[in-house]
Amino acid sequence: MKESAAALFPLFYDDRQSASAVRYVAQVDPMLLADGTYFVLESGNEIVACGGWSRRDRLYTGSGESEDDERALDPESEPARVRAMFVRADWTRRGLGRRILEECEAAAKDEGFRQLALVATMPGVPLYLAYGFRPIEETEVTMPDGITIACVSMEKPIA
DSSP states (O other): OHHHHHHHGGGTSOHHHHHHHHHHTSSOOHHHHHHTOEEEEEETTEEEEEEEEESBSOOSTTSOOOTTTTOBOOTTTSOEEEEEEEEOGGGOSSSHHHHHHHHHHHHHHHTTOOEEEEEEEGGGHHHHHHHTOEEEEEEEEEOTTSOEEEEEEEEEEOO
8 A cells, every 4th residue: 555655646746745655555454354344466476556435434544533434335326435445566567456346335235335435635536437337526635643635525326
């Protein structure tokens, strides 16, 4: 995660924003691991891509703690959350992100979800657009250190 963010975020953000995102965005969320909704792709003994989805109300890692973070989403009326997607810089453009998104979508569909939602950092926007997500709103996310980064809220109906 951190290796990917350190290499890719400077293409979209300034030095301070990139450093803050590496620290606060590029981190494992224990909730995704505990729920079994996080996927990794490996080559040899190295992780080259990772990402997951959540049936809970937390929008993104690094968002701080909220009382609603662990609240189960209602699949009938709320979208599943795609979260913590990272592809190592030397492995981009090989379909790994798409493969993880396909697994996330299939798993969320199996649990009755009809839609996916996410808050994309700028390096992820091209992948999500290519996969069929539509932008909802351009926004800024403030990291715990007060630094803001541009992001895009996106949604996609589950096929």
